[in-house]
Amino acid sequence: MRPVFCAFLALVASTSGVSAAGRVTLILQFDGRHSELSIDEMKRELENIMRGSGTELSWRNAEDISSSESFPSVVVVTFHGSCEMRPFAPPLPIEDAPLGYSHISNGEILPFADVECDRIRSELRSGHGAIGPGDDRLLGRALGRVLAHELHHIMDRTLTHEHSGLFRKSLSPQDLIADRTL
Numbered sequence: 001m002r003p004v005f006c007a008f009l010a011l012v013a014s015t016s017g018v019s020a021a022g023r024v025t026l027i028l029q030f031d032g033r034h035s036e037l038s039i040d041e042m043k044r045e046l047e048n049i050m051r052g053s054g055t056e057l058s059w060r061n062a063e064d065i066s067s068s069e070s071f072p073s074v075v076v077v078t079f080h081g082s083c084e085m086r087p088f089a090p091p092l093p094i095e096d097a098p099l100g101y102s103h104i105s106n107g108e109i110l111p112f113a114d115v116e117c118d119r120i121r122s123e124l125r126s127g128h129g130a131i132g133p134g135d136d137r138l139l140g141r142a143l144g145r146v147l148a149h150e151l152h153h154i155m156d157r158t159l160t161h162e163h164s165g166l167f168r169k170s171l172s173p174q175d176l177i178a179d180r181t182l
C-alpha cells in the first residue's frame with residue numbers, strides 16, 4: 001500500500017465519525033477484478049436508496065487520491081473478491097458469513113466497510129436461477145444494497161438491525177436484486 005494512502009487511513013481512523021447528513025465521500029478500493037457496469041449500477045442503486053436522506057454521495061477511487069486532498073466526511077469501502085459476474089461464482093460453503101461488514105474499535109463504529117463480492121455472487125447464484133455470467137447490473141444492485149446496509153451502521157453509529165427492509169440482519173438473494181428497494 002502506498003505510504004500516502006496508509007497515512008490517509010490513519011487519519012480517517014482517528015476522526016470522530018461520519019455525519020448522517022451532508023456530503024459523504026466514499027473511497028472505493030478493490031482487491032480483485034470489478035466491472036464498471038456493476039460499480040455504476042451499485043452507485044445508482046445506493047443513490048436511489050439515499051435519496052431524500054439529506055446525504056450527498058461523492059465517489060472516489062483510492063488510487064486516484066492525492067496527499068493534498070481532504071474530505072470533511074469519508075467512508076473507505078474495500079471490495080473483496082471478484083465484483084463482476086464473469087466468471088460465474090462457484091457456490092461457497094453454506095455458513096452464516098456476512099455479505100458486508102463495518103469496523104468497530106472500542107465500541108465505536110469506524111468509517112470503514114468491507115463488501116464480500118464473491119459471497120454476494122455465490123448468494124445470487126444459489127438463490128435465483130436466472131442470474132448468470134454477464135448479469136453485472138444485478139450484481140451492482142446487490143452491491144448497492146449491501147453497501148447501503150453498512151452505511152446505515154456507519155452513518156447512524158448503530159450496531160442494531162431492523163426487523164424489516166434493507167437494515168435487517170440478513171438479506172435473501174431475492175431481496176438483493178428485487179426490482180424495488182425494500
